[in-house]
Amino acid sequence: MKKTYFFLSLIALSLGFVACKKTPDYLPLPYACLCGSVTWQGAALSLLDANYILADSTIDESRRYYITADVIVEGEFEAHGLNTTIEIEDIDGGGTFYIDEQDLEFEFAALIEEFNVNDPLDSLRQFAPIEGVVQVIAAPIGGGTERISFQMVLNELEDGEFVGNDINFSGSFEVYIND
Numbered sequence: 001m002k003k004t005y006f007f008l009s010l011i012a013l014s015l016g017f018v019a020c021k022k023t024p025d026y027l028p029l030p031y032a033c034l035c036g037s038v039t040w041q042g043a044a045l046s047l048l049d050a051n052y053i054l055a056d057s058t059i060d061e062s063r064r065y066y067i068t069a070d071v072i073v074e075g076e077f078e079a080h081g082l083n084t085t086i087e088i089e090d091i092d093g094g095g096t097f098y099i100d101e102q103d104l105e106f107e108f109a110a111l112i113e114e115f116n117v118n119d120p121l122d123s124l125r126q127f128a129p130i131e132g133v134v135q136v137i138a139a140p141i142g143g144g145t146e147r148i149s150f151q152m153v154l155n156e157l158e159d160g161e162f163v164g165n166d167i168n169f170s171g172s173f174e175v176y177i178n179d
Contacts, residue, residue, distance in 0.1 A: 036174055045069040
C-alpha cells in the first residue's frame with residue numbers, strides 16, 4: 001500500500017513539474033501581407049494590407065485601392081497608421097494615370113491619412129497629391145493579380161486647402177482581382 005501511495009505521489013509530482021513549465025512571454029508579430037511596400041518621407045515601409053473595391057458598380061474596371069502601413073518613429077510610444085486610398089474611374093485594361101494640378105489634369109484621386117496617437121493636438125493629418133503618376137498592370141479578364149505602382153508629391157490638407165511643404169510618397173503593391 002505504501003508503494004502505491006509512493007508511485008501515485010511520484011506521478012502527481014511529475015505532472016506538477018510538467019504542467020508548470022515556464023514558457024516565454026507571447027510577443028505578437030505585426031501582420032504583414034507581403035503584398036508591397038511604400039516609401040514615406042524617406043522611410044521604406046512594408047504594407048500591412050492592400051485591397052480594392054469597384055469604385056462604381058456599373059463599371060467593371062473602376063478601382064478604389066486601399067493600402068495601409070505602420071510608421072514607427074524612434075522615441076515615440078505608438079506606431080502611426082498610414083492609410084492610402086487611390087481611386088481610378090476606369091483602368092481601361094491598365095496603363096498610366098496622372099495628376100498635374102498646374103495643367104488641371106486629374107486622371108486619379110488619392111487621399112493619404114496619417115493617424116498618430118502620439119500627437120494629442122493633431123492626431124489625424126490628411127495629404128493629397130499635387131502631382132503624381134499611378135501605373136496599373138491590370139489583372140487578366142478571368143481574374144488574377146493586379147500590380148500597381150505610384151509616385152506622388154503630396155501637400156498636407158487643412159480645411160480643404162493645401163498647406164506645408166512637398167512630401168514625396170511612392171510605392172508598389174499587388175491585389176488579387178476576383179472574376
